[in-house]
Amino acid sequence: MRMTSALPWTRSANMAFTLYSLIQTAILCTNAIAVLHEERFLSKIGWGADQSVGGFGDEPGIKAQLLNLIRSVRTVMRVPLIIVNSVCIVLLLLFG
Amino acid sequence: MDYSNQSGFRQRKLQPKFRMRGSAVDSSEPSQLFDDTSPGQSVVDKGQMAYAGQNLLSDPMSNLAMAYGSSLASQGKEMMDKNLDRFIPISKLKYYFAVDTLYVGKKLGLLVFPYMHQNWEVSYQQDTPVAPRFDVNAPDLYIPVMAFITYILVSGLALGTQNRFSPEILGMQASSALVWLIIEVLAVLLSLYLVTVNTDLTTIDLVAFSGYKYVGMIVGVLSGLLFGKMGYYLSLLWCCASIFVFMIRTLRLKILSEAAAEGVLVRGAKNQLRMYLTMAIAAAQPLFMYWLTFHLVR
Numbered sequence A: 001m002r003m004t005s006a007l008p009w010t011r012s013a014n015m016a017f018t019l020y021s022l023i024q025t026a027i028l029c030t031n032a033i034a035v036l037h038e039e040r041f042l043s044k045i046g047w048g049a050d051q052s053v054g055g056f057g058d059e060p061g062i063k064a065q066l067l068n069l070i071r072s073v074r075t076v077m078r079v080p081l082i083i084v085n086s087v088c089i090v091l092l093l094l095f096g
Numbered sequence B: 001m002d003y004s005n006q007s008g009f010r011q012r013k014l015q016p017k018f019r020m021r022g023s024a025v026d027s028s029e030p031s032q033l034f035d036d037t038s039p040g041q042s043v044v045d046k047g048q049m050a051y052a053g054q055n056l057l058s059d060p061m062s063n064l065a066m067a068y069g070s071s072l073a074s075q076g077k078e079m080m081d082k083n084l085d086r087f088i089p090i091s092k093l094k095y096y097f098a099v100d101t102l103y104v105g106k107k108l109g110l111l112v113f114p115y116m117h118q119n120w121e122v123s124y125q126q127d128t129p130v131a132p133r134f135d136v137n138a139p140d141l142y143i144p145v146m147a148f149i150t151y152i153l154v155s156g157l158a159l160g161t162q163n164r165f166s167p168e169i170l171g172m173q174a175s176s177a178l179v180w181l182i183i184e185v186l187a188v189l190l191s192l193y194l195v196t197v198n199t200d201l202t203t204i205d206l207v208a209f210s211g212y213k214y215v216g217m218i219v220g221v222l223s224g225l226l227f228g229k230m231g232y233y234l235s236l237l238w239c240c241a242s243i244f245v246f247m248i249r250t251l252r253l254k255i256l257s258e259a260a261a262e263g264v265l266v267r268g269a270k271n272q273l274r275m276y277l278t279m280a281i282a283a284a285q286p287l288f289m290y291w292l293t294f295h296l297v298r
Helices: A019-035 A038-042 A061-076 A078-095 B008-023 B038-056 B060-087 B090-096 B101-112 B142-161 B167-194 B203-211 B213-255 B269-293
Strands: none
Touching: A019 A061, A019 A078, A019 B167, A038 A061, A061 A078, A061 B167, B090 B203, B101 B142, B101 B213, B142 B167, B142 B203, B142 B213, B167 B203, B167 B269, B203 B213, B213 B269
């Protein structure tokens, strides 16, 4: 018996990363961002869209960029996400 | 230029050459991206096709049909090229493959030994970056693509020496390495967006920079095959250090502001954040290099 097989990190990493799992990850992450509700959740923790507008300086800052990103994902990806999620649900129901 | 009366596809092939010639400072040969021999070839083809046509069918109706068919084909090709150009910018991709042997040799040397190189600036030519053939600092896609394919083959070789090889493993290695590359490029794009860096780094540039680490990985795995674990660790350490220095020196000029890039210590939160970002991108390279190769060497 080889001693190295006892240590868990010396076994071969099962990196079965396929492109399909990347697509799944992308769909899940986009869903997670699109689900953050504007007035029920984001305003409560101070991340609302009206709470980030500072001056008109040239440095938006990381928080403002993040809020911008969340709001634009929600606006742009709403309809495509509905379509993609429906397709995913149908495919998973049919093929498991 | 009196090429306007010729058929569509020949005109399309000649147009990039025309644009290059218009934008170059020095004359003729060295300013073209590729040596285009299309006029010579297509003249010969057209002549042969016309000769064969006249032999087989010699009535005017079939000539008309042939002319109509060829014009339809050229229109279809134009439309397909135009639509494909919308998704994959083919003309921009051509810039990244305009390399020659001397550039590849110098760039590979720079990737494993970047410590003596003094001038890391990309030279420009009337607002467009110079083709990689003429500037060793310009990013290209030839080395990353070749290194990626070589990495997959070398990993197949390494797995074969441990009797762990099967043809599906090659496909899995390829797709998982590709997935890590995509994840890394997306992470870098996201962080560049969040830090609001005004840079001219395009997505393809980032793919090129992320692909340069495959050279170090190949060197590490090959020396691991030849000299065992010690050789693998030593060469991986060397390649990690050189990729780290290479990335920092290349990205410093693109991400940081002018004053900070020259080494002057510029205070301010913005420059500090950008410096952290550069170091994070550069530090991710050795991590990926180790993560993608340690299971190949026993």
